[in-house]
Amino acid sequence: MTQAGDVTRFRVQLAAQLGWAFDDNDVAQLADVLRRRVEAAELRTGAYLRRLAAGGWETELTALAEELSINETYFFRHGEQFRALAEVVLPERIHDRAAQRVLSMLSVGCSSGEEAYSMAVVAHEALPGPDWIVSVLGLDASAAVLRQAERARYSGWSLRETPDAIRQRWFHPHDGDYELDDRIRMDVRFRRYNVASEDAGLWRAGQYDVIFCRNLLMYLTPALQESLVRRMTRSLAGGGYLFLGHTDSLGSRPEGLEPRHSHQTFYYRRSSVPEISAPVPRPQPPAMVPRVPVRAATTPPRHDQRPDPAANVHDRAMRLLRDERFAEALAVVEGGLSAHPAPAEMLLHGVLLAQAGRLEDAEMVCRRLLDADGLHADAHHQLAVCLEGGAAVDVAIGHYRLAAHLDPDFAMPRLRLGLLARRRGENQAAGVELERALTLLRREREDRLTLFGGGFGRLALTNLCRAELDACGVRR
Structure with missing residues (x-):
């Protein structure tokens, strides 16, 4: 029989490791959950609680999240908030994002995906043209509900608040259920995430237009x-919006946010001022080449340190790539690829596979990399290279734009977008992209030039940019 002290210790661990709070009315439920989890782990209660307190027991935290989550949801739940999103928020964000033509949104606690998909549907309904990119990321602590979300198949009951026109346009009958249109599914990704943990990439400053x-x-x-x-506020773009539940209030003067009211609902707009107190510095885009520490001249080498084999493989392959010895570089990487x-x-492997003409294999590597980090600008760029080579040019353009949006200092997607626009005869658009690429090439990182330059260095790529700009006839 579970003791009261055991339940108290259990509550403390749930608060520490999941951040979840329970009051005295929840004691009976928690006692039942504790008993079931102790039995599943085949441990005594004390041993179970000690192991839980030690940390690092991710499988158990996942099981607890699934036991304790309340997952009742449906499409367009609290429709007044989605009407505010459609009629106030997105028109404003579309105006502000006109240059990038990218909308980035986040659903925190997305459950089985209805909220995240609803956000994507509303965004598609609001877009001024087909050349925009919508990116929605759904987060939840429960792996089980995320598996449901990824299936993107729902009962009619889940669509009970969905307008008929939306249902007909974006849902397709499938074995008695409804399946989301692929255009929506492609724009929504899901990730298991415990809100009690930090993640610098997920909460990078200024990256989301809307958070639910x-x-x-x-x-x-x-x-x-x-x-x-604070994390959500910091990660909103200036002028971005935060929607909370009706039971959640931040008061009349939340730091960094301006309360808004329309459509009989309250929500919050990120202040244009870029700083709030105790800001977290925005991390730089991940370097694709491991940096070798430089020893001070006065520091003698240590003979007891063994070189990192993986770093050795990477460095050797990069040297071969710089020498345009692509087949040898690929052999080195595939011979030393770690488990x-x-x-x-992974990125280097994808680049070399594409260089070898193995575009499907390269695409698969890039997609695995994006499954782990959907905000990886270099992976989006390389995926676009693969898709462009496989004649999926329109989809490739979307990934080039997303790469440029995620890292505004990245020259290579701008260059590719300019070249594609030239190929289509869109000289005005090509000129804008190529001018931007020309500016960025001056400070593009050497490792990126090696990876994505196709054997061309900074000078050759700069000359290519200038020649294409002259051909556009739009340079001043």
Whole structure:
């Protein structure tokens, strides 16, 4: 029989490791959950609680999240918020993003995906043209509900608040259920995430246009509520919007946010001022080539340190790539590929596979890299190279634009977009992209030039840009 002290220790661990708060009315439920999890782990209660407190028990945290989550949801739940999104928020964000033509949105606590997909549908309905990119990321702690989300197949009951026109346009009958249109599915990704953990890439400053976090804060400890709100605020673009649940209020003067009211609902707009107190520095885009530490001249080499074999393989392959010895570089990488390759290792593998003409294999590597980090600008660029080579040019353009949006200092997607526009006879658009590429090429990183330059260096790519600009007839 579970003791009261055991339940108290259990509550403490749930607060520490998941950030979830429970009051005294939840004690009976928690006692039942504790008993079931102890039996599943085949441990005594004390041993189970000690192991949980030690940390690092991710499989158990996942199981607890699935046991304790409340996942009742449906499409367009609280329709007044989606009407505000469609009629106020997105027109404003589309105006502000006209140069990039990319909308980036986040659903925190997305459950089985209805909220994230609803956001994507509303965005598609609002877009002024087909050349825009919509990117929605759904986060939840439960792997089970995320598996449902990725299936993108729902019962009629889940669509009970969905307008008929939306249902007909974006849902297709399938074995008695409804399946989302591929155009929506392609724009939405899901990731398991525990809101009690930090993640610098996920909460990078200024990256989201809209965040939905509804009916989650009330389940969290006060400290985690405050931390999560600060992370969300920081990661909104200036003028971006935050939607919370009706039971969640940040008061009349939340730091960094301006309360808004329309369509009989409250929501928040990110202040244009770029700083809030205790800001977290925006991390630089991940370097694709591991940097070798430089020893000070006075520091003698240590003979007891063994070289990292993976770094050795990567460095050798990069040297071969610089010498345009593509087949040899690929052989080196595939001969030394680790069981759990680092992102730099995977990206290099993808580049070399594409150079060898193995576009499907290269695309698969890039997609695996993006599954792990959907905000990886270099991976989006290389995926676009593969898709362009496979004649999926329109989809490739979307990934080039996303790469340029994720890293505004990245020259190569701008160059590719300019060349593609020239090929289509869109000289005005080509001129804009090529001018931008020409400016960025001056400071493009050497490793990126090696990876994505196709054997051309900075000078050759600059000359190519200038020649194409002259051919466009739009240079001043």
